[in-house]
Amino acid sequence: MTIAELLGRLNKEYHIGEWRQRYDPVTELVLTVLSQNTSDVNTRRSFQRLRDAFGSWEEVAGAGVEEIASAINPGGLARVKALRIKAILEQILRERGSLDLGFLRRRPLAQAKAWLRRLPGVGPKTAGCVLLFGMGRPALPVDTHVYRVSKRLGLIDSRVAPAAAHDILEEMIPPQRVYQFHLTMIEHGRRICRARHPLCWRCVLRDGCPSRRDYDLKEM
Numbered sequence: 510m511t512i513a514e515l516l517g518r519l520n521k522e523y524h525i526g527e528w529r530q531r532y533d534p535v536t537e538l539v540l541t542v543l544s545q546n547t548s549d550v551n552t553r554r555s556f557q558r559l560r561d562a563f564g565s566w567e568e569v570a571g572a573g574v575e576e577i578a579s580a581i582n583p584g585g586l587a588r589v590k591a592l593r594i595k596a597i598l599e600q601i602l603r604e605r606g607s608l609d610l611g612f613l614r615r616r617p618l619a620q621a622k623a624w625l626r627r628l629p630g631v632g633p634k635t636a637g638c639v640l641l642f643g644m645g646r647p648a649l650p651v652d653t654h655v656y657r658v659s660k661r662l663g664l665i666d667s668r669v670a671p672a673a674a675h676d677i678l679e680e681m682i683p684p685q686r687v688y689q690f691h692l693t694m695i696e697h698g699r700r701i702c703r704a705r706h707p708l709c710w711r712c713v714l715r716d717g718c719p720s721r722r723d724y725d726l727k728e729m
Protein backbone atom coordinates (compact mmCIF):
# COMPACT_ATOMS: atom_id res chain seq x y z
CA MET A 510 0.00 0.00 0.00
CA THR A 511 1.37 3.42 -0.89
CA ILE A 512 1.54 6.23 1.64
CA ALA A 513 -1.00 8.16 -0.42
CA GLU A 514 -3.45 5.27 -0.24
CA LEU A 515 -2.85 4.76 3.47
CA LEU A 516 -3.47 8.45 4.12
CA GLY A 517 -6.55 8.44 1.94
CA ARG A 518 -8.10 5.53 3.83
CA LEU A 519 -7.24 6.86 7.27
CA ASN A 520 -8.50 10.32 6.47
CA LYS A 521 -11.78 8.92 5.23
CA GLU A 522 -12.15 7.21 8.60
CA TYR A 523 -11.03 9.99 10.89
CA HIS A 524 -11.69 13.20 8.94
CA ILE A 525 -8.70 15.22 10.01
CA GLY A 526 -8.95 18.73 8.61
CA GLU A 527 -6.24 21.19 7.68
CA TRP A 528 -3.70 22.41 10.21
CA ARG A 529 -4.98 25.10 12.55
CA GLN A 530 -2.90 26.63 15.28
CA ARG A 531 -4.01 25.48 18.69
CA TYR A 532 -1.52 27.38 20.83
CA ASP A 533 1.51 29.51 20.20
CA PRO A 534 4.83 27.59 19.98
CA VAL A 535 6.06 28.13 23.54
CA THR A 536 2.68 27.06 24.93
CA GLU A 537 2.90 23.91 22.80
CA LEU A 538 6.35 23.35 24.23
CA VAL A 539 5.13 23.55 27.84
CA LEU A 540 2.09 21.40 27.05
CA THR A 541 4.23 18.71 25.42
CA VAL A 542 6.60 18.57 28.39
CA LEU A 543 3.57 18.15 30.65
CA SER A 544 2.32 15.29 28.47
CA GLN A 545 5.52 13.26 28.79
CA ASN A 546 4.67 9.87 30.36
CA THR A 547 1.23 11.16 31.37
CA SER A 548 -2.31 10.40 30.21
CA ASP A 549 -4.22 12.94 28.11
CA VAL A 550 -6.65 13.59 30.96
CA ASN A 551 -3.92 14.37 33.48
CA THR A 552 -2.02 16.45 30.93
CA ARG A 553 -5.06 18.64 30.32
CA ARG A 554 -5.66 18.98 34.04
CA SER A 555 -2.11 19.97 34.90
CA PHE A 556 -1.91 22.33 31.91
CA GLN A 557 -5.08 24.12 33.04
CA ARG A 558 -3.86 24.32 36.61
CA LEU A 559 -0.57 25.78 35.51
CA ARG A 560 -2.30 28.41 33.39
CA ASP A 561 -4.65 29.27 36.24
CA ALA A 562 -1.81 29.59 38.73
CA PHE A 563 0.37 31.91 36.64
CA GLY A 564 -0.39 34.90 34.48
CA SER A 565 2.23 34.18 31.82
CA TRP A 566 5.06 31.81 30.91
CA GLU A 567 7.48 34.57 31.96
CA GLU A 568 5.96 34.30 35.45
CA VAL A 569 6.46 30.54 35.39
CA ALA A 570 10.11 31.07 34.44
CA GLY A 571 10.54 33.33 37.47
CA ALA A 572 8.70 31.06 39.91
CA GLY A 573 10.21 28.51 42.26
CA VAL A 574 10.33 24.85 41.28
CA GLU A 575 8.13 23.87 44.23
CA GLU A 576 5.52 26.45 43.26
CA ILE A 577 5.38 25.12 39.68
CA ALA A 578 5.37 21.50 40.88
CA SER A 579 2.46 22.15 43.20
CA ALA A 580 0.43 23.67 40.35
CA ILE A 581 1.00 20.68 38.05
CA ASN A 582 0.74 18.03 40.76
CA PRO A 583 -2.00 15.89 39.15
CA GLY A 584 0.23 15.37 36.11
CA GLY A 585 2.64 13.01 37.84
CA LEU A 586 6.41 13.45 37.79
CA ALA A 587 5.59 16.97 38.93
CA ARG A 588 8.98 17.95 40.28
CA VAL A 589 10.92 16.64 37.28
CA LYS A 590 8.58 18.45 34.91
CA ALA A 591 8.63 21.64 36.96
CA LEU A 592 12.43 21.66 36.85
CA ARG A 593 12.36 20.99 33.13
CA ILE A 594 9.77 23.65 32.28
CA LYS A 595 11.55 26.28 34.35
CA ALA A 596 14.94 25.42 32.83
CA ILE A 597 13.53 25.53 29.29
CA LEU A 598 11.79 28.88 29.77
CA GLU A 599 14.83 30.40 31.47
CA GLN A 600 17.12 29.24 28.69
CA ILE A 601 14.89 30.67 25.96
CA LEU A 602 14.63 33.98 27.80
CA ARG A 603 18.39 34.09 28.35
CA GLU A 604 19.20 33.35 24.73
CA ARG A 605 16.40 35.19 22.93
CA GLY A 606 15.31 37.91 25.35
CA SER A 607 11.68 36.77 24.99
CA LEU A 608 9.63 33.58 24.77
CA ASP A 609 8.63 34.24 21.17
CA LEU A 610 9.73 31.23 19.13
CA GLY A 611 8.48 32.73 15.87
CA PHE A 612 12.04 33.00 14.55
CA LEU A 613 12.00 29.20 14.12
CA ARG A 614 9.48 29.54 11.29
CA ARG A 615 12.19 31.08 9.12
CA ARG A 616 14.89 28.54 9.89
CA PRO A 617 15.42 25.43 7.75
CA LEU A 618 13.49 22.59 9.38
CA ALA A 619 16.58 20.63 10.47
CA GLN A 620 18.02 23.75 12.14
CA ALA A 621 14.74 24.53 13.88
CA LYS A 622 14.60 20.99 15.26
CA ALA A 623 18.24 21.14 16.36
CA TRP A 624 17.65 24.46 18.13
CA LEU A 625 14.74 23.04 20.11
CA ARG A 626 16.54 19.81 20.92
CA ARG A 627 19.29 21.68 22.76
CA LEU A 628 16.74 22.66 25.38
CA PRO A 629 16.62 20.57 28.59
CA GLY A 630 14.49 17.43 28.21
CA VAL A 631 13.46 18.23 24.64
CA GLY A 632 13.76 15.23 22.33
CA PRO A 633 12.57 14.65 18.76
CA LYS A 634 8.93 14.15 19.75
CA THR A 635 8.66 17.37 21.74
CA ALA A 636 10.50 19.36 19.07
CA GLY A 637 8.18 17.86 16.45
CA CYS A 638 5.06 18.85 18.41
CA VAL A 639 6.22 22.45 18.76
CA LEU A 640 7.01 22.77 15.06
CA LEU A 641 3.99 20.86 13.78
CA PHE A 642 1.24 22.10 16.10
CA GLY A 643 2.64 25.50 16.99
CA MET A 644 3.81 26.51 13.50
CA GLY A 645 2.34 24.09 10.97
CA ARG A 646 5.82 22.98 9.90
CA PRO A 647 6.19 19.43 8.51
CA ALA A 648 8.04 17.91 11.49
CA LEU A 649 6.63 14.53 12.47
CA PRO A 650 6.31 13.70 16.18
CA VAL A 651 6.35 9.93 16.70
CA ASP A 652 4.38 9.04 19.79
CA THR A 653 3.61 5.56 21.06
CA HIS A 654 0.64 5.11 18.66
CA VAL A 655 2.43 6.36 15.54
CA TYR A 656 5.39 4.16 16.42
CA ARG A 657 3.40 0.99 17.06
CA VAL A 658 1.11 1.31 14.03
CA SER A 659 4.04 2.17 11.75
CA LYS A 660 5.90 -0.94 12.87
CA ARG A 661 2.88 -3.19 12.39
CA LEU A 662 2.31 -1.77 8.93
CA GLY A 663 5.95 -2.40 8.07
CA LEU A 664 6.68 1.29 7.45
CA ILE A 665 9.62 0.95 9.79
CA ASP A 666 11.61 -2.08 10.82
CA SER A 667 10.69 -3.45 14.25
CA ARG A 668 14.26 -2.86 15.44
CA VAL A 669 14.19 0.87 14.70
CA ALA A 670 14.17 2.88 17.94
CA PRO A 671 11.50 5.58 18.45
CA ALA A 672 14.04 8.41 18.18
CA ALA A 673 15.31 7.13 14.83
CA ALA A 674 11.76 6.54 13.57
CA HIS A 675 11.14 10.29 13.41
CA ASP A 676 13.47 10.97 10.49
CA ILE A 677 12.69 7.71 8.68
CA LEU A 678 8.93 8.26 8.72
CA GLU A 679 9.18 11.97 8.06
CA GLU A 680 11.07 11.31 4.84
CA MET A 681 8.27 9.02 3.60
CA ILE A 682 5.46 11.51 4.10
CA PRO A 683 4.85 14.43 1.75
CA PRO A 684 5.39 17.59 3.84
CA GLN A 685 1.83 18.81 3.29
CA ARG A 686 0.46 15.52 4.72
CA VAL A 687 2.61 15.23 7.87
CA TYR A 688 -0.06 16.81 10.09
CA GLN A 689 -2.72 14.48 8.75
CA PHE A 690 -0.46 11.43 9.01
CA HIS A 691 0.37 12.16 12.64
CA LEU A 692 -3.22 12.69 13.76
CA THR A 693 -4.83 9.87 11.79
CA MET A 694 -2.22 7.36 12.93
CA ILE A 695 -2.88 8.36 16.54
CA GLU A 696 -6.62 7.94 16.07
CA HIS A 697 -6.08 4.60 14.39
CA GLY A 698 -3.78 3.47 17.19
CA ARG A 699 -6.29 4.49 19.85
CA ARG A 700 -9.41 3.09 18.25
CA ILE A 701 -8.38 0.12 16.09
CA CYS A 702 -4.70 -0.79 16.11
CA ARG A 703 -4.60 -0.92 19.88
CA ALA A 704 -1.51 -2.01 21.73
CA ARG A 705 -2.98 -5.18 23.23
CA HIS A 706 -5.90 -6.26 21.12
CA PRO A 707 -5.86 -4.66 17.69
CA LEU A 708 -9.22 -4.89 15.96
CA CYS A 709 -7.84 -6.14 12.66
CA TRP A 710 -11.21 -7.24 11.28
CA ARG A 711 -12.41 -3.64 11.45
CA CYS A 712 -9.21 -2.13 10.09
CA VAL A 713 -9.32 -0.22 6.80
CA LEU A 714 -5.64 -1.03 6.26
CA ARG A 715 -5.92 -4.76 6.80
CA ASP A 716 -5.39 -5.85 3.20
CA GLY A 717 -2.02 -4.08 3.14
CA CYS A 718 -0.84 -4.93 6.65
CA PRO A 719 1.84 -7.60 7.12
CA SER A 720 0.87 -7.97 10.81
CA ARG A 721 -2.80 -8.61 10.14
CA ARG A 722 -2.95 -12.40 10.16
CA ASP A 723 -1.23 -12.99 13.52
CA TYR A 724 -3.47 -10.52 15.27
CA ASP A 725 -6.58 -11.92 13.56
CA LEU A 726 -5.75 -15.43 14.74
CA LYS A 727 -5.23 -14.27 18.29
CA GLU A 728 -8.58 -12.50 18.30
CA MET A 729 -10.60 -15.35 16.82
Ligand code: SF4
Nearest residue numbers: 702707709712715718
Ligand atom coordinates in the same frame (compact mmCIF):
# COMPACT_ATOMS: atom_id res chain seq x y z
S1 SF4 B 1 -4.52 -4.92 10.28
FE1 SF4 B 1 -4.35 -5.05 12.52
S2 SF4 B 1 -2.18 -4.82 12.98
FE2 SF4 B 1 -2.50 -4.11 10.87
S3 SF4 B 1 -2.82 -1.88 11.08
FE3 SF4 B 1 -4.83 -2.85 11.09
S4 SF4 B 1 -5.31 -3.17 13.27
FE4 SF4 B 1 -3.10 -2.78 13.11
